[in-house]
Amino acid sequence: MHDKPKKKIIIIGAGLFAEEVADQIGQGEEYEVSGFVEGINREKCEKSLLGLPVIWIDDIELLDKSSLAVCAIGTPQRQNIIKLALSRGLIFTTIIHHRAYISTTNIIGIGVIISQGAIVGAYTRIGDHTILNRGSLVGHHVQIGDYTTISPGANIAGKCLIGNLCYIGMGAIILDGITIGDNSIVGAGAVVTKDVPERVQVVGVPARIVKQL
Helix, strand or coil: CCCCCCEEEEEECCCHHHHHHHHHHHCCCCEEEEEEEECCCHHHHHCCECCECEEEHHHHHHCCCCCEEEECCCCCCHHHHHHHHHHCCCEECCEECCCCEECCCCEECCCCEECCCCEECCCCEECCCCEECCCCEECCCCEECCCCEECCCCEECCCCEECCCCEECCCCEECCCCEECCCCEECCCCEECCCECCCEEEECCCCEEEEEC
């Protein structure tokens, strides 16, 4: 009996995080990486990455039409290239590492990447194209918006609301029931004890606003 063939997947992004996501995909049984798409530095298209081609965003029509896609750009600014890729006809999928724990009561969006060791509690919603990096912890009844990045080791307690296009830094702690407004940044190691408005950067213990974005 023959093994079921793997689906082709292309990775948008050609940096170090893209290599990590390719490794994660390679550990699974469902997908096989067929190449990378670059939309920032065209010089990266002049050589291969992990032995696979790097295609400029405007040339993605040359790729296998059956390939699915995922974006491995770690910042919320990936929104722009994802929208461009969607306009070129790419269809996105979600990648969940086999060593992540995701409750069956959760709602997971399209284009999400959930890495090794991540844990997501019950009745939580993860928005489209959001990244939960290594060892991130997300509590029960949390809502996370689209294009948000949760960095390695961040710990989000229950009933929190994390907006769209947010960046939660490595090791940050967000206490129970906190709201983080759209387009805001929580610095690495910060402890958030009260709501954070839109378009600000907070750092420290307890977290305080240091910049308007």
